[in-house]
Amino acid sequence: MSDIQLSPSEMARYARHIAIPEFNVEGQRKLKGAKVLVIGSGGLGSPLLLYLAAAGIGRLGIVDFDVVDESNLQRQVLFTVDDVGKPKADTAAERLRKLNPHIDIRVHNTRFTSENALDLVAQYDVVADGTDNFPTRYLVNDACVLAGKTNVYASIFRFEGQVSVFNYPLEDGSRGPNYRDLFPEPPPPGLVPNCAEGGVLGVLPGIIGSLQASEVIKVITGVGDPLTGRLFLFDAASFTTRILKVAKNPATRIEELIDYELFCGIQPDEEIAVPEIQVSELKTWIDRGADFQLIDVREAYEYDIANLGGTLIPLGTIAERAKQIDRNKKVVIHCRSGKRSADAIRELQHLYQFDNLYNLKGGILAWSKEIDQSVPTY
Amino acid sequence: MAKIIIPTPLRKFTDNQSTFETSGRTVREAIQELTTQHQGLSQHLLDVNDNIRSFIRIYIGDEDINALQKDATAVEADTVISIVPAIAGGAI
Numbered sequence: 001m002s003d004i005q006l007s008p009s010e011m012a013r014y015a016r017h018i019a020i021p022e023f024n025v026e027g028q029r030k031l032k033g034a035k036v037l038v039i040g041s042g043g044l045g046s047p048l049l050l051y052l053a054a055a056g057i058g059r060l061g062i063v064d065f066d067v068v069d070e071s072n073l074q075r076q077v078l079f080t081v082d083d084v085g086k087p088k089a090d091t092a093a094e095r096l097r098k099l100n101p102h103i104d105i106r107v108h109n110t111r112f113t114s115e116n117a118l119d120l121v122a123q124y125d126v127v128a129d130g131t132d133n134f135p136t137r138y139l140v141n142d143a144c145v146l147a148g149k150t151n152v153y154a155s156i157f158r159f160e161g162q163v164s165v166f167n168y169p170l171e172d173g174s175r176g177p178n179y180r181d182l183f184p185e186p187p188p189p190g191l192v193p194n195c196a197e198g199g200v201l202g203v204l205p206g207i208i209g210s211l212q213a214s215e216v217i218k219v220i221t222g223v224g225d226p227l228t229g230r231l232f233l234f235d236a237a238s239f240t241t242r243i244l245k246v247a248k249n250p251a252t253r254i255e256e257l258i259d260y261e262l263f264c265g266i267q268p269d270e271e272i273a274v275p276e277i278q279v280s281e282l283k284t285w286i287d288r289g290a291d292f293q294l295i296d297v298r299e300a301y302e303y304d305i306a307n308l309g310g311t312l313i314p315l316g317t318i319a320e321r322a323k324q325i326d327r328n329k330k331v332v333i334h335c336r337s338g339k340r341s342a343d344a345i346r347e348l349q350h351l352y353q354f355d356n357l358y359n360l361k362g363g364i365l366a367w368s369k370e371i372d373q374s375v376p377t378y
Numbered sequence: 379m380a381k382i383i384i385p386t387p388l389r390k391f392t393d394n395q396s397t398f399e400t401s402g403r404t405v406r407e408a409i410q411e412l413t414t415q416h417q418g419l420s421q422h423l424l425d426v427n428d429n430i431r432s433f434i435r436i437y438i439g440d441e442d443i444n445a446l447q448k449d450a451t452a453v454e455a456d457t458v459i460s461i462v463p464a465i466a467g468g469a470i
Binding site: 043044134160182244 | 385386387396431432433435437442444463464465466467
């Protein structure tokens with residue numbers, strides 16, 4: 001570490017770190033010498049990246065393939081209104097370079113996959129998992145275990161957050177527990193809350209992502225006791241915290257990267273295609289007064305935000321209310337983006353052999369974008 | 379009575395209640411009482427053989443029941459049982 005020097009400008013910038021006795025110049029040098037890969041620059045990634053950049057991590061990698069959406073701004077504080085539609089990783093890098101010109105920021109504007117995971121992880125010392133889905137979480141975990149990297153983990157749902165430090169090097173040369181020791185398998189897709197049932201208090205990733213950043217800094221500097229072998233839980237609604245023990249599971253075996261979509265029970269889209277209709281075609285049907293039924297499978301609160309006048313049958317009730325769906329004319333089913341309505345059609349086809357159902361491609365979002373911009377998006 | 383803390387993703391099956399009081403004397407009895415009263419929870423907590431699902435951990439205090447006597451672990455009047463599910467974030 002002694003070959004890494006801090007310039008006078010850096011010494012001034014990091015003065016409040018250097019003033020902490022157990023941190024000192026040595027701790028700051030360790031941060032400068034460290035390479036951290038942050039996977040996901042969304043809710044968790046925003047505070048993570050902001051604090052890690054501000055703290056002076058020498059090389060900060062950002063993996064994200066997504067673009068900024070207006071609905072991100074409620075919690076993803078890296079981005080502004082002007083950034084909507086722009087790639088997240090590039091936009092984040094631009095913001096962080098203004099925050100700290102002393103650090104090297106690498107943009108990986110790509111999806112984190114089984115094909116590139118090991119290559120990406122190998123370029124860094126520590127990984128911070130700020131992703132938002134089970135397949136990527138297991139992939140991040142397994143890649144870290146195979147590459148021998150510490151995985152600083154956090155996850156959020158509504159008012160609740162989890163934090164842990166996985167695969168941390170222990171004094172005896174072994175590694176601490178990893179995500180699969182805690183949760184050997186993911187829930188099947190049917191038991192995972194869908195996008196409308198999900199949701200998150202905007203400030204929650206700010207709290208949890210900041211704790212994650214703190215653990216990254218502790219792992220790098222060796223200051224304090226990292227959260228290895230423990231799982232931190234926070235419930236903002238009741239303001240309760242718990243720290244639970246996590247043990248290694250002798251049955252855990254990670255030998256290679258696998259197909260994580262398959263592992264999580266997610267079938268490729270092409271195998272489960274349903275008949276579709278474009279928003280432009282639906283507009284034509286409406287204009288010419290065609291006889292068809294329009295069903296909206298979103299939740300009531302979403303209907304209140306924006307609707308196309310369809311009959312509201314939330315996805316969770318579609319099977320029991322199938323009798324309300326007409327079998328003698330074409331039926332267009334829609335949701336916000338087209339995902340839940342496709343699930344509804346598959347369920348109705350499977351349970352009741354409907355053959356007259358059409359999924360509105362892109363949902364009410366596409367309608368708002370292409371047909372009627374007065375329809376609010378959310 | 380012992381208390382079970384219900385995590386956010388499962389509260390839709392408990393009429394939004396965040397805790398459940400139980401007189402069960404073991405973890406198994408406590409979970410049975412919970413799933414009998416809130417039947418929708420059953421498939422989320424238990425597999426077809428009535429074992430705790432692999433994406434759910436059950437804790438007594440800060441100890442995983444797998445490090446104790448699993449679902450035979452004794453429950454006292456002041457025991458706090460936590461159900462801890464895997465959560466991934468916002469996307470599906």
